[in-house]
Amino acid sequence: MGFHLGIDVSTQSVKCIVIDTENGTVPAESSVNFGRDLPSYHAPDGFRPNADPRIKQADPRMWLDGLELALEQLSASGFDLARIDGISGSGQQHGSVYCREEFSPLRPGRSLAEQIGPRLSRPVAPIWMDRSTATECRELDAAFGDRLQRDTGSPAIERFTGPQIRKFAREEPKAWRRTRRVHLVSSFLCSVLCGSDAPIDFGDGAGMNLLNLQTLQWDPAIVEFTAPDLMAKLPPAVPSATVAGGLDGWFRRFGLRPGIPVVVWSGDNPNSLVGTGAATPGLAGISLGTSDTFFAPMRVFKTDPQGCGHVFGNPAGGFMSLICFTNGSLAREAIRRELAVNWEFFDRDALEQSSTGNGGRLMLPYFEPESTPPVPRPGVRRNYTQATPAEEIRAILESQALSLRLHSSWQGERFRRIRLTGGASKSTGFRQILADVFQAQIETIQVTNSAGLGAAFRAANAVEQISFERLSDRFCRPQEITHPDPANAELYQEMLKQFRDFEAAAQQA
Known part of the structure; x- marks a missing residue:
């Protein structure tokens, strides 16, 4: 050691x-x-x-x-x-x-x-x-x-x-x-x-x-x-x-x-996959960084029929899937600046002052050209005309969570545990939204720099032949667990359909 x-x-x-x-x-x-x-x-x-x-x-x-x-x-x-x-x-x-x-x-x-x-x-x-x-x-x-x-x-x-x-x-x-x-x-x-x-x-x-x-x-x-x-x-x-x-x-x-x-x-x-302890099938990871990414080890090699998801090599062997959303923290920061609020309001107060489902308000926050789905020109779209600052913040967070679920479904696997990393993983409110939208247990780990941690894991694995499973047990034990609220499952399932239709209509416009 x-x-x-x-x-x-x-x-x-x-x-x-x-x-x-x-x-x-x-x-x-x-x-x-x-x-x-x-x-x-x-x-x-x-x-x-x-x-x-x-x-x-x-x-x-x-x-x-x-x-x-x-x-x-x-x-x-x-x-x-x-x-x-x-x-x-x-x-x-x-x-x-x-x-x-x-x-x-x-x-x-x-x-x-x-x-x-x-x-x-x-x-x-x-x-x-x-x-x-x-x-x-x-x-x-x-x-x-x-x-x-x-x-x-x-x-x-x-x-x-x-x-x-x-x-x-x-x-x-x-x-x-x-x-x-x-x-x-x-x-x-x-x-x-x-x-x-x-x-x-x-x-x-x-x-x-x-x-x-x-x-x-x-x-x-x-x-x-x-x-x-x-x-x-x-x-x-x-x-x-x-x-x-x-x-x-x-x-x-x-x-x-x-x-x-x-x-x-x-x-x-690939480094974040092993750095979150999600290198073996059964777990998925979401990184909430400059861009948001959803990644998971693949049981069987397959490609996304929509062309948005990608297949990379899994450092632990085999392959991994990945879906990248360019407008992750970039969009959250842009909305925060537009509203002129601090992060405490964005991460906590706004969600306390708005309700689950947010009256069906949905947002496509494309402040930059988007990767998933491919949108070559920036432009923010909303299906509503009026919203308080709290409702505007809930709209972007719920919409981002729905987009993550919608565009990760091509893998054909329902993940019951998801590891969260990146700066926005500290937001308890966003974690609850993700748990309810996916109806999955959301777990955070102590180290937020999952890419750097994964790189260190890969060094230990190659030099000392320490398995990724053993490294994960030592460094990636869940620190905080957010459980889904089953009472919100039906609501978000319906919103998922609405979001899919809203996104499709926007692409055709």
């Missing part, structure tokens, strides 16, 4: 978490917010402002500076980082990074950004929120039809990596020819730790429209169609328990031991 470090590089922050596998404790954590702590990058929400709202790009050097700062904070916390036995990480899924040369050992005395910035063939990285690839998606769908979803787990999706690559190769051919390696956010940062090119794990690789989930290899026909010479530029795809290499000596400045195993990183969604 030992200590393992999980690093989560998300849309808006870098977080580190150390776990003690013997005692089941978290002895050290750190957190860096890009907007607050790295204002020189002018990315308050984790991406650079752009006149085109479809374009969402970040500067990879910001992630590197954030990583350094988070490790400095962790080192200053008092925990001896020399005790760390293994490291893994979580990167925001689907983003792509383009390098003009392969990684090599780092040089002491210079920052990560100073060394790695000049190695980039493209100074920006499109992230998961980018929706500028509609043309490329149509071309991929036209070329491969149903096979694209059947074999890669998803139809062509604007925020996925394959369409991002195709767009870059077409619009900037000279820069594309200079590109020697295409990385995901996860494999890019893993390469930084190793000082050598890291592979891409099955979990994150499945979010690219390039990995054939039947063979677990890059699909030659799709890769060849996507961009010239792409196959030679992709790292290999490997299982999630693969050790990518040893920690580069540059990181001894934080007290870490050079050479300790660095387990291949994965995407935030």
